[in-house]
Amino acid sequence: MEQTITLQVQRYIPEQYPEPYFQSYEVPLRKKWVILDALNYIKDEIDGTLTYRWSCRMGVCGSCGMMVNDRPALTCATFLEEYAPGPVRITPLDYFGIIRDLVVNTDDFMGKLKRAQPWLITDEAKPLSEGAYKQTPQEKAEYEQYSMCINCMLCYSACPVVGLEPDFVGPAAIALAQRYNYDSRDEGEDQRNEELTGEGGIYSCTLVGECSEVCPKAVDPAGAIQRYKATGAVEWWQSVLMPWKGKS
Amino acid sequence: MSNAPKISAGERVRYKPQIYMPQMSIFWWVKDRAYVFFIIRELTSLVVAAYVILMMIQINALSQGPEAWQALTDWFATPFSIGLHIVFLILLIFHTLTWFWVAPTAMVVRIGSKKVPGSILIAGNIAMWLIISLAIGWLIVSI
Ligand code: SF4
């Protein structure tokens, strides 16, 4: 007989029951299956009402993030076998509102990304006749790591500050700000600082460091935030010790 | 079973989610080893504060003359005080190490165009710490 494993999946169906509850499903424990395969098996073979998000099943779209045994993970990149003999608990990403079963509300996250002003900001737009904004490979390497984010929100679920302080802009948004701050074509740092050094900004981070641990794309948001704080500190001392230098 | 409204064919109803917001448990930090470690790191910062207060007490005693200073150093020699200092020292060393540990996260150091690996940064920090500690120790002993 084929080996099986039990998945304890958190359900939330507001029209039927006002609170989330757990439902167990027994699925085959197949080699090479990721958690998402097991969920798809449930949906196809056992219970079509189970609701969750996924799309690319190859760690690119960032939509399949869930808590697997209380740790945020991309379910398409997490092998089922690692959890044998089970059971495995699957719950929606922590600190997000739940819409249905494993689907969370992303509105808040989207708003936070906007706070980072994630676009190239220039003091003056170059006229078209001057051609493109050029960049050397070295200049690109400065920010490339921060541009790898797939908005999977795992880092938000790994961050207790996100849970304790709902206004905290959060790891991915700050990494995204750094993606532009470190871009040689960008001049928007002052503007972003204004937004991100205030309430719910970089200083809300207490450096738990788990955001970087769970990030599937090695963005290292914790590093981005600490580097941001370090620049902030240097600028502050500069403004105290050399006030004549001022802002350019 | 379901009390969802019946929708007749051709009719459209906009779905309005009833979002459920889970409450965060005050025991969130026992869920994962990393969080426990974080909490211990944060709590040991109280020991840093304790040492600052201790230094202020010392300065205060010093300013009040030899008797006050003698009384304080006598207290330092009690087994209780020695025990307390050993515990504090251990916690303080742990606290210091945790910060060296996270140092590579906070800074990117480059030599030329090469990034210096995190382990070397940590080792460098610890080496510097040991050298400075030894230098201070030597200063105190040699006076
Ligand atoms: S920084 Fe990493 S964990 Fe956070 S949203 Fe981006 S890819 Fe996901």
Ligand code: FES
């Ligand atoms: S399904 Fe796209 S990242 Fe997992």
